[in-house]
Amino acid sequence: MATVGGGCFWCTEAVFQEIKGVEKVVSGYSGGTVPGHPTYREICSGLTGHAEVVQITFDPNVISYEEILVIFMTTHDPTTLNRQGADRGTQYRSVIFYHDNTQKVIAENVVKEVAKYYEDAIVTEIAPLDVFYEAEKEHQDYYRNNQNQGYCSFVITPKLAKLRKLHADKLK
Template sequence: MNKNSQLATIGGGCFWCTEAVFQEVKGVEKVVSGYSGGNVPGRPTYREICSGLTGHAEVIQITFDSSIISYEDILIIFMTTHDPTTLNRQGADRGTQYRSVVFYHDDTQKEIAESVIEKVSNFYENPIVTEISPLEVFYEAEKEHQDYYRNNQSQGYCSFVITPKLAKLRKLHANKLK
């Protein structure tokens, strides 16, 4: 990590989608899929997360160079490439593990998250339901969930769910892409 490296931890439905989006963003150094926000002890597994019983959300942890892209821009991209108005759901993915959430690392990130939500709320017909919570623990997901889209582009979920999100990213944020 360089001296300008910072972390952002966000969840917007399936982590395969958000990971694929942020891997294309200029200034993003690394994206790791994982879990956060749960209420059971120990390291959760994907199977446990999918049950919806652990309280964890599928999230990504982004390492980014703040001299190239700001935390605010990361959150604006996040808020405009998933639907922050649906509670515990993104498309066909349903359950608390798919909630829209920003896990902030410090008070500054919390303030920026609140500001971004207020700023983008005018662009949505329905109220934004994105949770803003302090990051307590981030658990890295199993190896097969890392770089999922890059390794499985021909898989049906990737073609029908992730590819359209990437098209939206390219349309709305072309100036922020690698």
């Protein structure tokens, strides 16, 4: 299992739903300082400290954790602090929440490796996963259920085009 945040979870979820070996993608929240299960409205305030993340269940016989992270690091901008495009705030930070020390080492190595391909410094946070809170039902499968909505058309669809160009060999 992998837990990552690269801005709006609708975008990240849509990306990983297209990857071979990914069995399930759940949108949610992690990394906050406020106790209890946060709501989307609370997250959007930026006051809880949580990031919008996705939790990815994958078959390691088909795709590795390292490959998941390479896809993650190349389908969002890991060089912008607390924002992705027009989405701004700590809830939109670039973050990898590792589940164990092996994932931590892999995350550090992937970030170091992909840094060569970016002009600006990578600001992706690497932190231990404490708690994952599943987001409300309306945030699950968001792109699949709302493809004609403006945000999906103007933000997510181009991100998926980039995914298809960079990682065609990894698509379902």
